[in-house]
Amino acid sequence: MMRNRLILIVFVCCFGWLGARAQSYENAQEHQCLKCHSNQTYTFHNDLMERQESRLMNPYFVLDTIALKAGVHHVFDCIDCHSYEYTTYPHSANIKLEPLATCLDCHGGDESFAKYQFERIDEEYQKSVHYQTYGDAFTCSKCHSQHTYTATARTSSNVQEIVEYSNNMCLSCHNSMQEYKLVSGKDNPELVEVHNWLPNQKLHFENVRCIECHTQVEDSLMVSHNILPKEQALRKCVECHSSNSRLIASLYKYENLQSRKGNGILGTMVSNDSYVIGTHQVPLLKTLSYIIFIGLIVVIIIHTIFRILNRKPDDK
Amino acid sequence: MTNNNKVYFYPMWLRIWHGINALGIIVLIITGLSMQSGIDSGFIMSFDKAVDAHNISGIIVTLNYFLFLIGNLVTSNGKFYLVKPRAFIKRPIKQAKYYSWGMFHGESAPYPLSEKRKFNPLQKYFYILVMYLAVPGAIITGFALLFPELIIEKVYSLSGIFVTAVFHSIIGFVISIFLIIHLYVATIGKSPLENFKSIISGWHHIHHGKK
Known part of the structure; x- marks a missing residue:
C-alpha cells in the first residue's frame, strides 16, 4: 500500500514537473502554444491525409516570446485567458468568437x-x-x-x-x-x-x-x-x-x-x-549671468556719473 | 588716408559687415533670450517665430563672418588684430587704468588712435576674443543645434545636445555682455554720439596725437 502511494507521488511529481516545464515561456519550442505561435511556420499531422504538413503562420498571430516573458502577465499561461479548447489543433472555429x-x-x-x-x-x-x-x-x-x-x-x-x-x-x-x-x-x-x-x-x-x-x-x-x-x-x-x-x-x-x-x-x-529649450535651465549659470549683468550695469552707471561730474571743469 | 584731423578708419566693406553684424546679433540676443528665458515669449514674438528669426539671423551672421575673415585677410585691416608680444599684459592694464582713473584726472589717452593704431590695446584684446573665439564658438555650436542629429548623443551621462546648448547660451551671454561694454565704451569720445557717427560715415576724428 505504502509502496503504491510512493510510486503515485513520484509519478504525479514527475508528470507535474514535465507539465509545468512544457507550459513555461522559457523555452518556446517546448510550449504547447508557442512552438507554433512563435514561428513563421508550423507543422502538424493531417489526420485526413495521414501525413505531416507545414503551413505559414498568420504573421499577426506570431508572438514575441522575449516581450512575452518580460511582460507583466508572464506568470499566466495562454489558457488562463484563452479557451482550453485551444490546446487542440485544428482550433475549432467557434472558440475564436469567445469574449x-x-x-x-x-x-x-x-x-x-x-x-x-x-x-x-x-x-x-x-x-x-x-x-x-x-x-x-x-x-x-x-x-x-x-x-x-x-x-x-x-x-x-x-x-x-x-x-x-x-x-x-x-x-x-x-x-x-x-x-x-x-x-x-x-x-x-x-x-x-x-x-x-x-x-x-x-x-x-x-x-x-x-x-x-x-x-x-x-x-x-x-x-x-x-x-x-x-x-x-x-x-x-x-x-x-x-x-x-x-x-x-x-x-x-x-x-x-x-x-x-x-x-x-x-x-x-x-x-x-x-534637453528642451526654455525648460532645462542651469540654475547656477542663470544666477551667475544675473550677477555679471547687474555688476556690469552698476559699473557703467558709476562710470557715467564720474564722467558727468568730470565734464564741467573740462568744458570751462 | 587722412583729412585734417580725420582718419578714414572704416572702409565701406567693414561698415557693411559691421552694420549687418550689429543688426543680426541684436536679433539673435533678443530671440535667444526670449527662447531661453523660459517665460512666455509671446510678448515680443511667438516661440516658433523666435526660433525662425534666430535661425535666419544666425545664418546671416555666419555668412557675414566670412566677409569679416576674408576682408581681414585681403585688406590691411587684419593687422589691427595682431598683438605685440612686448608688454603683453602691461599695455591693456595701462588702458584699463586710464578708463577707471586717468580720464577723470585730466590724463591723456595712453594709446591715442592714429592711422597706424585703430584700437587701443584693451579694445584689441576684447575684439580678438570676441571675433576669433566667441563668435566662431557661437557659430559652431549654433550650427550643431541647427542639425542636432550631428551632435554626439552622450557626453558621459549628459545629453550631447544639452552640453552644446549650454555652451551656446554661455557664448551668447558673453557676446551680449561684450555688446553692452562695446556700446558704452563707444560713447567715450568728444561727444557721446561721435563714435556712432564714425562707424556710419567711416571717418574718425583724432583729438590727440595727430599724425
Missing part, C-alpha cells in the same frame, strides 16, 4: 491594484476620442497588448525608453495601414505630413510622447488617458518650452525619473539626458 477578459475584468475593484487607478483610467478613457467614436469595440488591448505589456513609465529611468514605448502604442495603429483601417474603416493620415509644422520633427518624436500634446493632462493620474480629438491637440510651443513646462506635469513627473536627480545644481545638470 476575452478586459483589464477591468481582473483589475477592477481590486484593492491590490488600487495604486494603478484602473477605474479612474476607465473614467478618463471614456471621455477620449477613441471611446467616443468607437465605443466598447475600442478595448484597452487596442493600445495595451496584454501579452507584452510592461509599466515602462513607472519603472524606466530613461526618458527615451518611456517615450519610445508609449509612442509605439500609438504608432501600432496610426502608422499601420491595416491596423488603422481595421478599427476606423479609413486610411490612416500620413503622420510625418500632418506634423510637418513641428520643427525638428524627428527629435520631437524621439523625446516626447504623442500623448504630451494629444491628451488632457491630469495631475491625479500617472498617464493621461483622455485622448483628445485632433482639433484640440496642442500646437503652442511655449506650453513645453518654458520654465513651467507642461512636460514637468507629464513626461518628467515620474518618480523613477525624478529619483535620478541628485541634490544641488550639479546633480540637476548631470541627471539631464535630454
Whole structure:
C-alpha cells in the first residue's frame, strides 16, 4: 500500500514537473502554444491525409516570446485567458468568437491594484476620442497588448525608453495601414505630413510622447488617458518650452525619473539626458549671468556719473 | 588716408559687415533670450517665430563672418588684430587704468588712435576674443543645434545636445555682455554720439596725437 502511494507521488511529481516545464515561456519550442505561435511556420499531422504538413503562420498571430516573458502577465499561461479548447489543433472555429477578459475584468475593484487607478483610467478613457467614436469595440488591448505589456513609465529611468514605448502604442495603429483601417474603416493620415509644422520633427518624436500634446493632462493620474480629438491637440510651443513646462506635469513627473536627480545644481545638470529649450535651465549659470549683468550695469552707471561730474571743469 | 584731423578708419566693406553684424546679433540676443528665458515669449514674438528669426539671423551672421575673415585677410585691416608680444599684459592694464582713473584726472589717452593704431590695446584684446573665439564658438555650436542629429548623443551621462546648448547660451551671454561694454565704451569720445557717427560715415576724428 505504502509502496503504491510512493510510486503515485513520484509519478504525479514527475508528470507535474514535465507539465509545468512544457507550459513555461522559457523555452518556446517546448510550449504547447508557442512552438507554433512563435514561428513563421508550423507543422502538424493531417489526420485526413495521414501525413505531416507545414503551413505559414498568420504573421499577426506570431508572438514575441522575449516581450512575452518580460511582460507583466508572464506568470499566466495562454489558457488562463484563452479557451482550453485551444490546446487542440485544428482550433475549432467557434472558440475564436469567445469574449476575452478586459483589464477591468481582473483589475477592477481590486484593492491590490488600487495604486494603478484602473477605474479612474476607465473614467478618463471614456471621455477620449477613441471611446467616443468607437465605443466598447475600442478595448484597452487596442493600445495595451496584454501579452507584452510592461509599466515602462513607472519603472524606466530613461526618458527615451518611456517615450519610445508609449509612442509605439500609438504608432501600432496610426502608422499601420491595416491596423488603422481595421478599427476606423479609413486610411490612416500620413503622420510625418500632418506634423510637418513641428520643427525638428524627428527629435520631437524621439523625446516626447504623442500623448504630451494629444491628451488632457491630469495631475491625479500617472498617464493621461483622455485622448483628445485632433482639433484640440496642442500646437503652442511655449506650453513645453518654458520654465513651467507642461512636460514637468507629464513626461518628467515620474518618480523613477525624478529619483535620478541628485541634490544641488550639479546633480540637476548631470541627471539631464535630454534637453528642451526654455525648460532645462542651469540654475547656477542663470544666477551667475544675473550677477555679471547687474555688476556690469552698476559699473557703467558709476562710470557715467564720474564722467558727468568730470565734464564741467573740462568744458570751462 | 587722412583729412585734417580725420582718419578714414572704416572702409565701406567693414561698415557693411559691421552694420549687418550689429543688426543680426541684436536679433539673435533678443530671440535667444526670449527662447531661453523660459517665460512666455509671446510678448515680443511667438516661440516658433523666435526660433525662425534666430535661425535666419544666425545664418546671416555666419555668412557675414566670412566677409569679416576674408576682408581681414585681403585688406590691411587684419593687422589691427595682431598683438605685440612686448608688454603683453602691461599695455591693456595701462588702458584699463586710464578708463577707471586717468580720464577723470585730466590724463591723456595712453594709446591715442592714429592711422597706424585703430584700437587701443584693451579694445584689441576684447575684439580678438570676441571675433576669433566667441563668435566662431557661437557659430559652431549654433550650427550643431541647427542639425542636432550631428551632435554626439552622450557626453558621459549628459545629453550631447544639452552640453552644446549650454555652451551656446554661455557664448551668447558673453557676446551680449561684450555688446553692452562695446556700446558704452563707444560713447567715450568728444561727444557721446561721435563714435556712432564714425562707424556710419567711416571717418574718425583724432583729438590727440595727430599724425
